[in-house]
Amino acid sequence: MKTINLLGATGSIGLQTLDIIRNHPASFRLSSFSAGRQEKAAEAIIREFKPKLVSVVEKETAERLQLSYPDVKVLYGKDGLEAVAVDGAADTLVNAVIGSVGLEPTLKAIEAGKNIAIANKETLVTAGHIVTEAAQKAGVELLPVDSEHSAIFQSLQGEKAKNISRLILTASGGSFRDRKREELQDVTVEETLNHPNWSMGAKITVDSATMMNKGLEVIEAHWLFNLPYEQIDVLLHRESIIHSMVEFHDRSVMAQLGSPDMRVPIQYALTWPDRLPLQGTKQLDLAEIGQLHFQKMDFGRYRMLHLAYEAGKTGGTMPAVMNAANEEAVAAFLDRKLSFLQIEEAVERAMENHTSIAAPDLGAILEADLQARATVRSLLR
Ligand SMILES: NC(=O)C1=CN([C@@H]2O[C@H](COP(=O)(O)OP(=O)(O)OC[C@H]3O[C@@H](n4cnc5c(N)ncnc54)[C@H](OP(=O)(O)O)[C@@H]3O)[C@@H](O)[C@H]2O)C=CC1
Ligand SMILES: CC(=O)[C@@H](O)[C@H](O)COP(=O)(O)O
Ligand SMILES: [Mn+2]
DSSP, X not given: OEEEEEESTTSHHHHHHHHHHHHOTTTEEEEEEEOOSOHHHHHHHHHHHOOSEEEESOHHHHHHXXXXXXXXXXXXXXXXXXHHHHOTTOSEEEEOOOSGGGHHHXXXXXXXXXXXXXXXXXXXXXXXXXHHHHHHHHTOOEEEOSHHHHHHHHHTTTOOGGGEEEXXXXXXXXXXXXXXXXXXXXXXXXXXXXXXXXXXXXXXXXXXXXXXXXXXXXXXXXXXXXXXXXXXXXXXXXXXXXXXXXXXXXXXXXXXXXXXXXXXXXXHHHHTTSOOXXXXXXXXXXXXXXXXXXXXXXXXXXXXXXXXXXXXXXXXXXXXXXXXXXXXXXXXXXXXXXXXXXXXXXXXXXXXXXXXOSSOOHHHHHHHHHHHHHHHHHHHO
């Protein structure tokens, strides 16, 4: 029996994690969870899973829930998130919150000796060196949930890190993969949110369309697998059937395949090194699919990917700045305050405005994150 604390329970990854817990009552139990602003969804989770601790964003929501559910401790805000992350009964934290808000609770959970199933890629992008070092020191596992990183992790089982030649992250190309750059000027939020292969939260779906998602994933892979950027490639693959690959020095390539279903990597992070059956997922039928397509990545078309490699190679506080600027710009796009291509302009501007600090501590990272957000907000004005 694995006991789980879950950050971001009301989101896309959070709800799929709950589905896995629901379907394996003998293997998993939910101890505590956090939600954001979806009060009704949080209530439904309280009623079904009967956790002992819950956190939400707003104080008023917490007070209302506390009155309705006196047997549950209900907290709110940053302190609440951290309390859920470290809640004593659990051995594993699933971090499925969105954005760099996930960083500090993750560090607290590591200090408390929890294994981390990490969906929240922004945490690793923002402070990969701090998170990986803390995990190593505490002797806890950082288990990838992101589909590409899970694919690499699965492909590496039984292999030696010294034999890796390169990682090949696959990218679907996102909502506008069949459009030229000139055709992106007036694209709408609704069009952007129409991902061809995956049903995900709004922010990551926009990131897939700008290719920032793959940029974040390149940096995430750098930290999870401890490889230089020169050994991390991206390949366009329309179908999202090959979830990523590892090439070894003998030119042998290991890949993990499957129908696009995030419950597979979420469950693997929770069962590793074992596996459990997964109810309701589509069996891969390659005969039905017929063909898989691959295409070289065009860094001119997808400028965000270029910026992410630059940020990763610069290191220090630059990835945190890129990530925070992107979070602000995507929120502004979803709020109809920036156009699609202005997301990229805002990120580039924030990076230009910033001089990276090498080997930053947590304080320097949080400060750089705030500054980048302020830069993007000033562009909006
Ligand atoms: N969705 C997917 O298939 C994949 C997602 N990921 C990564 O997983 C993470 C989660 O993505 P996804 O599930 O799509 O995101 P969603 O937007 O669907 O869910 C985000 C969750 O975080 C909560 N939340 C949002 N803002 C805050 C805040 N300020 N404080 C506390 N909680 C907050 C939301 O609460 P509420 O909704 O109640 O407001 C919700 O529970 C991201 O880092 C993403 O990149 C990685 C691979 C695939
Ligand atoms: C499901 C998942 O892991 C997402 O991060 C996915 O990778 C998005 O697809 P693309 O970024 O390849 O469009
Ligand atoms: Mn991914």
